[in-house]
Amino acid sequence: xxxxxxxxxxxxxxxxxxxxxxxxxxxxxxxxxxxxxxxxxxxxxxxxxxxxxxxxxxxxxxxxxxxxxxxxxxxxxxxxxxxxxxxxxxxxxxxxxxxxxxxxxxxxxxxxxxxxxxxxxxxxxxxxxxxxxxxxxxxxxxxxxxxxxxxxxxxxxxxxxxxxxxxxxxxxxxxxxxxxxxxxxxxxxxxxxxxxxxxxxxxxxxxxxxxxxxxxxxxxxxxxxxxxxxxxxxxxxxxxxxxxxxxxxxxxxxxxxxxxxxxxxxxxxxxxxxxxxxxxxxxxxxxxxxxxxxxxxxxx
Amino acid sequence: xxxxxxxxxxxxxxxxxxxxxxxxxxxxxxxxxxxxxxxxxxxxxxxxxxxxxxxxxxxxxxxxxxxxxxxxxxxxxxxxxxxxxxxxxxxxxxxxxxxxxxxxxxxxxxxxxxxxxxxxxxxxxxxxxxxxxxxxxxxxxxxxxxxxxxxxxxxxxxxxxxxxxxxxxxxxxxxxxxxxxxxxxxxxxxxxxxxxxxxxxxxxxxxxxxxxxxxxxxxxxxxxxxxxxxxxxxxxxxxxxxxxxxxxxxxxxxxxxxxxxxxxxxxxxxxxxxxxxxxxxxxxxxxxxxxxxxxxxxxxxxxxxxx
Numbered sequence: 001x002x003x004x005x006x007x008x009x010x011x012x013x014x015x016x017x018x019x020x021x022x023x024x025x026x027x028x029x030x031x032x033x034x035x036x037x038x039x040x041x042x043x044x045x046x047x048x049x050x051x052x053x054x055x056x057x058x059x060x061x062x063x064x065x066x067x068x069x070x071x072x073x074x075x076x077x078x079x080x081x082x083x084x085x086x087x088x089x090x091x092x093x094x095x096x097x098x099x100x101x102x103x104x105x106x107x108x109x110x111x112x113x114x115x116x117x118x119x120x121x122x123x124x125x126x127x128x129x130x131x132x133x134x135x136x137x138x139x140x141x142x143x144x145x146x147x148x149x150x151x152x153x154x155x156x157x158x159x160x161x162x163x164x165x166x167x168x169x170x171x172x173x174x175x176x177x178x179x180x181x182x183x184x185x186x187x188x189x190x191x192x193x194x195x196x197x198x199x200x201x202x203x204x205x206x207x208x209x210x211x212x213x214x215x216x217x218x219x220x221x222x223x224x225x226x227x228x229x230x231x232x233x234x235x236x237x238x239x240x241x242x243x244x245x246x247x248x249x250x251x252x253x254x255x256x257x258x259x260x261x262x263x264x265x266x267x268x269x270x271x272x273x274x275x276x277x278x279x280x281x282x283x284x285x286x287x288x289x290x291x292x293x294x295x296x297x298x299x300x
Numbered sequence: 301x302x303x304x305x306x307x308x309x310x311x312x313x314x315x316x317x318x319x320x321x322x323x324x325x326x327x328x329x330x331x332x333x334x335x336x337x338x339x340x341x342x343x344x345x346x347x348x349x350x351x352x353x354x355x356x357x358x359x360x361x362x363x364x365x366x367x368x369x370x371x372x373x374x375x376x377x378x379x380x381x382x383x384x385x386x387x388x389x390x391x392x393x394x395x396x397x398x399x400x401x402x403x404x405x406x407x408x409x410x411x412x413x414x415x416x417x418x419x420x421x422x423x424x425x426x427x428x429x430x431x432x433x434x435x436x437x438x439x440x441x442x443x444x445x446x447x448x449x450x451x452x453x454x455x456x457x458x459x460x461x462x463x464x465x466x467x468x469x470x471x472x473x474x475x476x477x478x479x480x481x482x483x484x485x486x487x488x489x490x491x492x493x494x495x496x497x498x499x500x501x502x503x504x505x506x507x508x509x510x511x512x513x514x515x516x517x518x519x520x521x522x523x524x525x526x527x528x529x530x531x532x533x534x535x536x537x538x539x540x541x542x543x544x545x546x547x548x549x550x551x552x553x554x555x556x557x558x559x560x561x562x563x564x565x566x567x568x569x570x571x572x573x574x575x576x577x578x579x580x581x582x583x584x585x586x587x588x589x590x591x592x593x594x595x596x597x598x599x600x601x602x603x604x605x606x607x
Contacts, residue, residue: 012491013409020406023460030441031433100330109334120520126545136356178600201318260436273434
């Protein structure tokens with residue numbers, strides 16, 4: 001009775017909530033319901049409910065497919081490579097900016113390093129393609145001068161991962177450092193003063209004063225990033241794919257797009273997508289548990 | 301034993317040296333970061349007004365060579381770019397208004413303790429951040445609603461984000477004290493009026509942050525349009541750019557025989573055209589960002605507060 005009264009009294013609040021609830025129900029939860037076609041043979045004329053159940057047949061087909069190993073490996077390698085590189089660099093940049101003597105240089109560099117973040121993925125990949133164009137690209141010319149014979153980076157399977165990860169570093173390091181800069185600014189000045197009195201060098205202050213403050217933030221971000229290990233940016237990978245580099249650039253999400261939407265195999269593609277999400281979810285929970293056990297920091 | 305007699309002096313000199321090296325290193329790295337961030341952008345600008353020959357000979361490094369604006373003339377005449385622009389502005393404006401309104405209202409409601417069931421609702425929403433139905437089931441839902449190849453889907457999808465809602469909710473919780481509600485209630489101020497006339501004016505910063513986040517993601521997205529539209533009339537700018545920059549489509553075909561010369565010229569400056577396309581499409585965002593930067597940074601700070 002009390003509940004009913006409370007709901008009635010706050011009727012307007014529920015009205016405020018309604019549009020978002022509807023949105024989430026339609027675009028987030030309805031697809032979860034539709035996910036059952038991963039265990040069915042979807043026939044459009046029968047609808048989701050009418051299509052026959054096939055159990056784990058699509059999953060078995062995927063696991064025994066010759067592509068399974070390479071898709072999984074490509075996804076994980078690219079993702080972990082990106083994680084390992086793009087996790088520490090923003091921390092370094094934040095420390096450098098925090099300790100840069102001279103406000104002007106600091107401010108200009110800060111503004112400049114954010115700039116690439118506002119370039120769209122399409123333009124970023126477009127820039128890579130013109131810079132490393134095999135005949136006229138500046139990047140190609142530079143590599144020739146450095147002694148590389150006939151560099152064709154945009155086609156080269158060996159270059160794909162480096163291009164992907166390092167162009168990402170160029171684009172998002174500045175942005176990713178914002179949160180660390182804010183954290184560093186929050187370090188209590190008394191701690192630094194005490195360290196100075198004790199004769200600590202700036203390097204020692206970073207190690208013993210700043211790091212302990214940064215680490216909880218860093219761990220939270222690391223957990224969140226790990227939770228996205230399998231959710232690599234489809235958008236950028238798809239744009240960077242060329243037929244010669246497909247052997248390393250075909251990842252699970254691009255494959256799902258190709259066989260699902262282009263190839264119309266709805267059920268099979270949904271099963272692969274579900275497999276991908278499930279692994280992702282398990283990794284997120286595992287990393288969160290590990291972080292909770294090791295220290296005080298965790299997402300929940 | 302000389303050392304032991306005067307340890308403090310010796311130590312001090314050593315410290316200064318270590319810190320001098322530190323300061324120099326930090327400065328060098330900062331300048332390096334500055335150059336690495338800006339040079340590729342700068343190069344695109346100078347390449348766009350240089351001649352293709354000068355670029356392929358590697359003569360364009362710091363300054364443009366053989367300055368001309370031929371490529372700009374081709375690009376500015378390209379109707380696809382302009383229709384892409386018009387579409388993107390349309391989707392961005394409506395998507396931002398819709399997304400910001402929906403998110404702020406929900407965030408306000410969920411920031412109130414009187415809302416029975418708010419913890420369950422929050423959990424249900426957060427869950428969607430980590431687990432989704434995936435591409436195909438989402439496509440089937442959109443298709444089932446008859447939204448494929450409509451402008452509506454390009455406005456709706458990607459405009460409402462749980463992440464933005466959490467940021468706004470945290471902000472409301474931290475800036476609107478309980479006493480304010482009580483005082484307003486005593487004065488006979490209803491929920492809707494409180495939200496519009498008291499909460500929003502006190503939260504201008506968060507409104508700006510959310511609106512900017514939604515606007516930028518709409519402006520830069522190509523994925524939704526690629527999946528859900530096949531009608532080129534609906535293409536946003538980013539999809540047009542993809543056709544030109546990535547798939548290497550040439551600008552609108554010239555069939556008139558008298559314009560063959562123009563076609564040959566276009567072939568010659570094909571690469572330059574790409575540089576110009578990059579500039580024409582990214583200029584508004586890059587030009588606006590120094591002014592908007594502080595709001596983005598604010599968003600990150602608010603977002604980092606654990607809600």
